[in-house]
């Protein structure tokens with residue numbers, strides 16, 4: 001179980017949010033909604049342990065994530081709103097290296113298969129800088145096909161994707177949830193993903 005209790009966040013002289021609490025069980029999706037600047041990315045980064053909440057506790061299976069350290073990070077895949085692809089590396093290298101940095105080494109074949117699923121067959125050897133925005137996003141998201149983590153935290157995963165890629169992503173999220181995974185995501189789009197339960201978290 002992934003749980004946030006009474007979370008608050010201040011950035012600069014602004015209180016972004018306070019009194020945020022949720023409980024996420026296996027198979028659950030939490031959509032974080034709110035206008036630009038309401039603190040969605042700030043919340044996701046806090047949930048990943050990349051920054052600290054001004055107040056509150058985040059726990060994984062009833063243990064605070066700060067206490068768990070790497071044990072928590074091994075359960076987590078975070079894909080931020082910037083795709084994070086490196087311009088001079090090929091799509092294949094980007095996927096292999098980002099996976100390795102996240103602690104999972106994958107073969108060329110695994111990377112090729114994941115990129116093909118994301119509609120990038122034939123683009124594997126191109127440097128990321130010549131790919132379109134949507135294709136770069138697909139490269140970043142291909143990591144979800146090869147990671148074995150339970151908790152996915154995704155910031156605007158559908159941004160820049162075309163209709164076909166949005167459908168692929170929705171199917172991938174649904175499969176992960178069916179297998180007992182958990183997803184926390186922001187999106188400004190309507191999504192169609194079936195989950196054991198869905199929490200809508202609204203930031204002001």
Ligand SMILES: Nc1ncnc2c1ncn2[C@@H]1O[C@H](COP(=O)(O)OP(=O)(O)OP(=O)(O)O)[C@@H](O)[C@H]1O
Pocket residue numbers: 011012016034035036037038039040041042043
């Ligand atoms: N380190 C910081 N210092 C000062 N202000 C910050 C800092 N980090 C974030 N902010 C501010 O906090 C607010 C919330 O930012 P955040 O990126 O979390 O919003 P968001 O809801 O994800 O927005 P969007 O929908 O535009 O992506 C913004 O006004 C941002 O400028």
